[in-house]
Amino acid sequence: MYVERIRTIRPAHTYSIVAVDKNRGEIGAAVQSHWFSVGSTVPWAEAGVGAVATQSFVNPSFGPQGVELLKQGLSPEQVVDRLVASDAGREMRQLAVIDRHGRAFAFTGRRCVPEAGHRIGEGYSVQANLMENAEVWPAMARAFEQTAGPLAERMIEALAAAQACGGDLRGKQSAALLIVRGESSGEIWKDRVVDLRIEDHEEPVQELKRLLGVFRAYEHMNRGDEALEADDKEQALREYGDALKLYPDSQEIRFWCGVSLANTGQLEQALPIFAEVFRAHLGWRTLTERIYNLGLLEVDQQGYNRIVSIGGVGEGE
DSSP: OHHHHHHHOEEEOEEEEEEEETTTTEEEEEEEESSTTGGGTSEEEETTTEEEEEEEEEOTTHHHHHHHHHHTTOOHHHHHHHHHHTOTTGGGEEEEEEETTSOEEEEEOTTSOSSOEEEEETTEEEEEOSBSSTTHHHHHHHHHHHOOSOHHHHHHHHHHHHHHTTOBTTOOOEEEEEEEESSOOSOHHHHEEEEEEEOSOSSHHHHHHHHHHHHHHHHHHHHHHHHHHTTOHHHHHHHHHHHHHHOTTOHHHHHHHHHHHHHTTOHHHHHHHHHHHHHHOTHHHHHHHHHHHTTOSOOOHHHHHHHHHGGGOSTTO
């Protein structure tokens, strides 16, 4: 019995948010804790269903069970009541549930380590335990309500607000962000919109924010790849260019911008980009050769020779 208890209960003292953006059609959960890999146990979400955050002396089963009960048609309040009633350790638990319609309900047990509490608002619930002060979850609520933009960015601002006014009494270690679609398509790879985890970091919320920016850049990259597949070279160039604006330090993005420029007849603008990425890593030169042979780099032989000869590598040096 003791071994089973250790295996299923982890002290994920933390602050989190579950929320829905009905206008954008998204459901999400975000969390930060001074505990390794908090994203593996606290946040749960399923497209077209809702989201769950289970924390404090966490009962991980509340996550999948909560999602399943929502699928069966129970309201968030009914889900919380049923799960809490079934658990002998309920007074050490903190649980929040939101459905796809934005209805939320939460529970904070009497034995959660102070400061602990939650706040339910329109389309969200914020909750925290073992906080430095009792201002943490109200600050999260204000930040979420006052921030515009996509759900992911608003949720990260809520986490940042928690940390700014004290956060976890023990400090910082891990964070996670999970966003799914408000309506299920039946295709999991499309329905999971954002899934980011910071397992162990000195500034997990800031790192999560940075990675979300990289993620947004790669959304453009993905659309650029799709345009390239469809032989829409102008659209590919626009998407890769937008990606580069968001993540200017990425050699990957810079390379494909160069390819798109070359493919749209702008070889002179592309050459400095190829020179830079070739100097950064010789593998880009090899990739250039391979995509040229596949017809993905659409230049004539003279143009190709100019590309692979620059940067002090390749032919013609």
